[in-house]
Amino acid sequence: MTEMLRIADLRAEAGGREILKGVNLTVEEGETCVLFGPNGSGKSTLLSTIMGYSTCKVTEGQILFKGQDITGMSVDERARLGIGMMMQRPPNIFGVKLGDLVKASAKNREVIGQAANFKLGEFLDRDINVGFSGGEIKRSELLQLTAQKPEFILLDEPESGVDLESIDLIGNKVRDLLFDPASGSERHVSSLVITHTGQILDYIGADRGYVMKEGVIQRTGNPADLLRNIKQNGYGE
Amino acid sequence: MPGRDSSVKEALNKKGAYGKDIDLERYEEGSKDADQVADLESSEYRRYMENVGVVADEMARSGSLMFIDNGMSHCSPRIQEGLEVMSVSEALRKHDGLKDFMWNAMDPAKDKYTAKTYLEDGDGFFVRVKSGYHIKSPMQSCMLLKTNRTVQNVHNIIIVEDGASLEMITGCTSTRHANDSLHVGVTEMYIGDNANLTYSMVHSWGDKTNVRPRTKTVVGRNSNYVNNYILLNPVESIQSFPAADLAEGASTTYNTVCLAHAGSDIDTGGMVSLNGPGSRAEIMSRSISMGGKMCARGRLVGNSPGAKAHLECRSIILKDGGSTLAIPELEAHVADVEMTHEAAVGKIARDQIEYIMSRGLDEDQAVSMIVKGFLSGSINGLPESLQKDLDAAIEQANLGS
Numbered sequence: 001m002t003e004m005l006r007i008a009d010l011r012a013e014a015g016g017r018e019i020l021k022g023v024n025l026t027v028e029e030g031e032t033c034v035l036f037g038p039n040g041s042g043k044s045t046l047l048s049t050i051m052g053y054s055t056c057k058v059t060e061g062q063i064l065f066k067g068q069d070i071t072g073m074s075v076d077e078r079a080r081l082g083i084g085m086m087m088q089r090p091p092n093i094f095g096v097k098l099g100d101l102v103k104a105s106a107k108n109r110e111v112i113g114q115a116a117n118f119k120l121g122e123f124l125d126r127d128i129n130v131g132f133s134g135g136e137i138k139r140s141e142l143l144q145l146t147a148q149k150p151e152f153i154l155l156d157e158p159e160s161g162v163d164l165e166s167i168d169l170i171g172n173k174v175r176d177l178l179f180d181p182a183s184g185s186e187r188h189v190s191s192l193v194i195t196h197t198g199q200i201l202d203y204i205g206a207d208r209g210y211v212m213k214e215g216v217i218q219r220t221g222n223p224a225d226l227l228r229n230i231k232q233n234g235y236g237e
Numbered sequence: 238m239p240g241r242d243s244s245v246k247e248a249l250n251k252k253g254a255y256g257k258d259i260d261l262e263r264y265e266e267g268s269k270d271a272d273q274v275a276d277l278e279s280s281e282y283r284r285y286m287e288n289v290g291v292v293a294d295e296m297a298r299s300g301s302l303m304f305i306d307n308g309m310s311h312c313s314p315r316i317q318e319g320l321e322v323m324s325v326s327e328a329l330r331k332h333d334g335l336k337d338f339m340w341n342a343m344d345p346a347k348d349k350y351t352a353k354t355y356l357e358d359g360d361g362f363f364v365r366v367k368s369g370y371h372i373k374s375p376m377q378s379c380m381l382l383k384t385n386r387t388v389q390n391v392h393n394i395i396i397v398e399d400g401a402s403l404e405m406i407t408g409c410t411s412t413r414h415a416n417d418s419l420h421v422g423v424t425e426m427y428i429g430d431n432a433n434l435t436y437s438m439v440h441s442w443g444d445k446t447n448v449r450p451r452t453k454t455v456v457g458r459n460s461n462y463v464n465n466y467i468l469l470n471p472v473e474s475i476q477s478f479p480a481a482d483l484a485e486g487a488s489t490t491y492n493t494v495c496l497a498h499a500g501s502d503i504d505t506g507g508m509v510s511l512n513g514p515g516s517r518a519e520i521m522s523r524s525i526s527m528g529g530k531m532c533a534r535g536r537l538v539g540n541s542p543g544a545k546a547h548l549e550c551r552s553i554i555l556k557d558g559g560s561t562l563a564i565p566e567l568e569a570h571v572a573d574v575e576m577t578h579e580a581a582v583g584k585i586a587r588d589q590i591e592y593i594m595s596r597g598l599d600e601d602q603a604v605s606m607i608v609k610g611f612l613s614g615s616i617n618g619l620p621e622s623l624q625k626d627l628d629a630a631i632e633q634a635n636l637g638s
Binding site for chain 1: 586587588589591592593594595596597598599600602603606607609610611612613
């Protein structure tokens, strides 16, 4: 297996405060890694830093994507290299239609015709995220990612704020993104997933788990074991 | 009216309430003896007209009017039943009662620009929709400035009688030879009861052109008036503050979309007096400074119980060197009114740009997409053809950062 992502001794600030305090982590090609951690531990900051959002400022360390140093690259350069992100709270963009963004970014132009499968048929003409419910935001993010066809996906709590009925649709769409539809079982897109409940793992499984606390990776291991342990003992020692 | 004449003469020295003062002496009076344009499609002015939403083939229009400098050059024969279209001078000969509408809504002594138009006896277009008629296709008019260093003083009258409706598109523009000129368009609109008028104005001028439109609309009971204003090209200065008086149950919407290019000084908006019980108004402004000066004004005056109104000014600064100023004013004279406003001025939020960039579009493409959405999505109910023109013009306006 080749390395898809390597984070080396990464320190980063957000809002003038150091949040990431020397993170080390790898994701291999075709691998799904899960990131656990208490609120405020730096998980979302790590994903935003990998995507290159300017709210996060790298002060030390490196981000390597397929062996290439992307630490200083802009968000769009990273996207064009094959990184995609499902945000937890994406911004509202007044005046820009969801369908227009999907069309403009689509490698997979057939996706527009599949919007109804995401229960978004009537949303293509709506301003992006404006007045969307929690579940609608998740489905909109997944539609965009399906059009974008990234090789590596950052998923920030894909199941949070979603009702029980919608979680099945979202879980299946995330699965479609990660698994090769031809083989059905072979994972062809790598991912790094933040989850609190572990529900999403019922759909996509996971190969490796990381536990983040106070801006560093504290533990690594089998994701199911880590989750069981967290459920029993919390994030204490 | 000798008394009025003398007060209007005095007003020749009265500066406009807003905007930089224009020295009227710099300009010759534009000719009233205009070239006649028999066919808009073969006209040498076609591209100028089409640039401001006036279509040459007239197929989707209920009628067309064109003024070149101060004279009428074209009046479409394709007139529909219930619709009357001609020059004001001809209408005055035909209709005795029209003189009661002349300078009724608009005070000719308002400022030097109205005074000049009054004293020069400015001609203009007369459009009347008879009671009960609904004109299906939009009526269109074009005000073209052709001669350099001249002033265009036109005085238009629109009357939509009880139970009637009309959509009207007016394109105002100057040829490249008439860059250094002044446009003064006085328009008085009278909407009867239970009637509708949508009036969309598209401007495109030279970068040395000064523009001082003066517009007043009287909206009758339970009627609706929509005023759309679009300016996307450079201009030296525009100052315009159209006003409407609403009767009981009447409603109005003012939509303004402006791009202030470097060197442009734009001061525009709208004022609505909610005089009738239950009247409603909405003033919406979307503007972008690309290095020019942009002032968006809105004034709502609540004079009657049950009046409800909202005012929204949003402005983006895309390039340094200019300025934007939003001036929302709410004035109430009775207790039972509900008037609100919101104003936002600033750059595009970084998180919005980066969100679009995260889908693989570069920064210029992301900014352009947001700005186009900000402008083109801002006017509801724009005639379809005009919406297409607006989208195309925004597309060509090089709105990347």
